[in-house]
Amino acid sequence: AKVVDDLVKSMGGVPFLTDCNTLYVGRRKNALEHMDAAYENGFSPFSTGCQIIIGDGLKGTDDVEVPVEGAEYIQTAKIGRAIMxxxxxxxxxxxKGHEATGFGGAIKNIGMGCGSRRGKMEQHNSGKPxxxxKKCVGCHQCAKQCGQDAISYGPDRKASIDQDKCVGCGRCLGACNFDAIFNRNASANDDLNRKMAEYAKGVVDGRPQFHISLxxxxxxxxxxxPENDIPIIPDVGMFASFDPVALDQACTDACLRQPVMPGSRLDQYLHTxxxxxxxxxxxxxFPETNWRSCLEHAEKIGLGTRSYELIEVK
Structure with missing residues (x-):
């Protein structure tokens, strides 16, 4: 972040770091705790050289409705006002990998990260887990991750999800180590991927953009x-592009060429x-995911192209 900040300033810009508030439990549900978490993780004006602005305000309600040309799943994207x-x-x-979208790259970072709390809810609402x-062991890990208090336990010590309270954020899916939580809507993950692409288009359309992925x-x-595991593949490097779709495709292609990291979650799956x-x-x-649905839809609506020329810089 400091390198990007210095470069932008050298060109006369005034940069700021941003993110929008989250739906799930944790310290990013409001701007004050969000900024505390950023500082504690090394993202402060003193370390990066620029200020932090939480894009959708104190409680995640300060957003702008942005029309998205060519969108099929949303009418307007609800984006943090400061970002727009x-x-x-x-x-x-x-x-990185992702339990609902297959991987999290530039498009997810832009579409989901810049969506306000109601924008995130719109992207996630295609399916509720x-x-x-039979598989639930009553460990309570899913309930600890639910920001809506939608998970409770009955006399049998098994979890149940209140569908009226659930917003479909998917945090419980990743928290369960026993594959006891599932989404009955088979198209929910694909719908999420396509909505993310439409939200990303709402964010970047009509202004200069550049994207970097590590x-x-x-x-x-x-x-x-917070319970993340060791990497599933070796480090590859840094990628950059003016096109977020080409960037995600290039990063994915590079990842798929890598060997599996021994002892990783991916390695354990392949030895099951x-x-x-x-x-x-x-x-x-995550066998129930299909990352291609995001890139295919992103290309279809004009966010970018999956074709790219890879130029290596050493």
Whole structure:
């Protein structure tokens, strides 16, 4: 972040770091705790050289409805107001696996990260998870991750999800180590991927943009998981592009060429008796996901192109 900040300032810009508030439990549900968490993780004006602005305000309600040309799943994207006020948009992304979208790259960082709390809710609302009573062991890990108090336990000590309270954020899916939580709507993950692409288009359309992705420490889960595991593949490097779709495609292609990290979650899956090898690290990491649905839809609506020329700089 400091390198980008210095470069922007050298060109006469006034940069700021930003993010929007989250739906799930934790310290990013309001701007004050959000900024505390940023400072504690090394993102402060003293270390990065620029200020931090939480894009959708104190409680995640300060947003702008942005029309998205060509959108099929949303009418308007609900984006943090401060983000839409910026003249130039630069994304800096940690590339990783994800339990609902397959991987988290530039498009997810932009679409989900810049969506306000109601924007995140709109992206997630295609499906709400349910619990397999047979697989649930009553460990309470899912309830600890639920920011809506939607998970309770009955006399049988099995979890159940209140569908009226649930917002479909998917945090419980990643928290469960026993595959007891599932989404009955088979298209929910694909719908989420396509909505993210439409939200990302709402963020970047009509203004200068540049995107950087760090394909390092590629964890199996999203960065929001405090219980994350070791990387699933070796470090690859840094990628950059003016096109977020081409960037995500290039990062994915590079990841798929890497060997599996021994002892990782991905390695354990491939050594599980009866597992189906999809010959795709991200699909093997979470077999119910389909990352291609995001990139295909992003290209379809004009966010960018999946074609790219890779120029290596050493």
């Amino acid at each position: 006020d910026a003249d130039v948009f630069i994304s800096l992304t940690h590339f 349910e619990v397999s009573k 394909v390092m420490d590629v964890s199996p889960f999203c960065d929001c998981h 008796e009866g597992c189906e090898d999809h010959h795709d690290h991200f699909c093997n990491n």
